[in-house]
Amino acid sequence: MKAWRFHAFGDLRLDDVPEPHVGPGQVLVEPLCVQPSVTEAQLAFGIPTLAYDRVQRRLETEAPVQLFGHEFCARVLATGPAVEGYRPGDRVAARAKLPCGNCVLCRTHRADRCRAGPVIGFDLPGCFAERGLLPAIALVKVDDRISDSEAACLQSLSDSVAAVETAGIQMADTVAIFGQGSMGLECLQIARLSGAGLVITVDVRDEACQMSRELGADHALNAREIDVVPAIRELTGGVGADVVFECAGGSPKQGLAGHATLRQAIDAVRSGGKVVGVSWFGGPVELNVDLLRERSLRYLFPDISTRGHLEHTVRLVASGRVRLKPTITHVLSGLDCVPRAFEITANKGKFRAINPAQVILKASGGP
Ligand SMILES: [Zn+2]
Numbered sequence: 001m002k003a004w005r006f007h008a009f010g011d012l013r014l015d016d017v018p019e020p021h022v023g024p025g026q027v028l029v030e031p032l033c034v035q036p037s038v039t040e041a042q043l044a045f046g047i048p049t050l051a052y053d054r055v056q057r058r059l060e061t062e063a064p065v066q067l068f069g070h071e072f073c074a075r076v077l078a079t080g081p082a083v084e085g086y087r088p089g090d091r092v093a094a095r096a097k098l099p100c101g102n103c104v105l106c107r108t109h110r111a112d113r114c115r116a117g118p119v120i121g122f123d124l125p126g127c128f129a130e131r132g133l134l135p136a137i138a139l140v141k142v143d144d145r146i147s148d149s150e151a152a153c154l155q156s157l158s159d160s161v162a163a164v165e166t167a168g169i170q171m172a173d174t175v176a177i178f179g180q181g182s183m184g185l186e187c188l189q190i191a192r193l194s195g196a197g198l199v200i201t202v203d204v205r206d207e208a209c210q211m212s213r214e215l216g217a218d219h220a221l222n223a224r225e226i227d228v229v230p231a232i233r234e235l236t237g238g239v240g241a242d243v244v245f246e247c248a249g250g251s252p253k254q255g256l257a258g259h260a261t262l263r264q265a266i267d268a269v270r271s272g273g274k275v276v277g278v279s280w281f282g283g284p285v286e287l288n289v290d291l292l293r294e295r296s297l298r299y300l301f302p303d304i305s306t307r308g309h310l311e312h313t314v315r316l317v318a319s320g321r322v323r324l325k326p327t328i329t330h331v332l333s334g335l336d337c338v339p340r341a342f343e344i345t346a347n348k349g350k351f352r353a354i355n356p357a358q359v360i361l362k363a364s365g366g367p
Pocket of ligand 1: 099100101102103104105106111114115116117
């Protein structure tokens with residue numbers, strides 16, 4: 001079968017690889033729609049971010065190697081021995097990070113916290129291929145009301161669900177969200193469902209502010225036009241927001257906001273409030289910890305998303321409580337388009353993309 005393999009950073013080739021054979025606990029799938037995550041797209045071009053060292057090591061010792069492709073919708077072709085709950089024809093999505101099954105956390109009913117297991121696309125081949133072989137424990141069924149394109153976003157949406165859960169929003173809390181890319185727009189919608197009161201969003205693009213209003217922001221501030229920290233303080237009676245999500249930071253080369261939005265997030269949150277760090281900065285960040293200590297701030301990072309988060313995510317999208325379609329801006333067709341999807345996703349600012357670029361590999365006839 002055909003599969004995209006990395007021969008080095010930036011060297012992606014469509015190779016013939018052996019047909020995968022389904023074993024115990026495994027499911028053979030046919031990918032229908034797949035998208036690179038932003039992290040994968042940056043790593044594809046050798047841009048330092050999460051898991052860079054791990055990918056570099058695999059490329060140096062094992063290349064060519066099938067990397068990435070954990071955000072997908074696929075159709076089940078066959079199931080291996082000891083697999084229950086899936087049948088050929090079912091549509092599935094997956095969580096990326098899996099429990100190891102052996103460590104003390106896994107053996108004491110805390111497998112959701114295990115970080116020793118494999119990650120799809122990093123340790124196991126993902127879905128940038130004609131067929132994929134996946135552990136059944138990674139999968140969830142996709143509801144009939146969800147399109148293939150929306151289903152390919154479920155994994156990343158479940159990370160936003162976990163991020164909002166980490167924030168522990170209380171009824172009527174004021175929430176500010178820096179950055180209205182895909183995760184910012186997802187956190188906005190999930191925060192509203194989680195009891196947020198006033199929701200204030202920040203971006204530097206008019207179209208992102210407009211979409212943010214459409215998806216429920218009470219105030220969408222354009223940071224190119226106004227000084228956002230005083231504006232958030234004014235909207236919150238001079239106190240600051242109870243919870244701030246920082247979803248804008250990262251390398252300016254990829255159209256992201258550098259470190260400035262983290263400082264703004266800290267200045268915009270009330271004393272005793274919480275800043276949830278969703279961004280990856282790609283390197284060390286200078287931070288005045290004494291300021292956090294003095295103001296009793298909580299700087300939190302999202303928990304990894306669990307099977308429970310992913311199942312909840314399926315319900316949120318199937319019931320229309322979270323809307324994904326407006327954020328899907330670039331849809332390509334055919335396995336040949338995969339490198340183009342990486343290019344667009346690594347440079348979302350330049351291409352005016354919100355969600356990562358998707359590649360439809362096969363139409364399922366879904367909604
Ligand atoms: Zn474990």
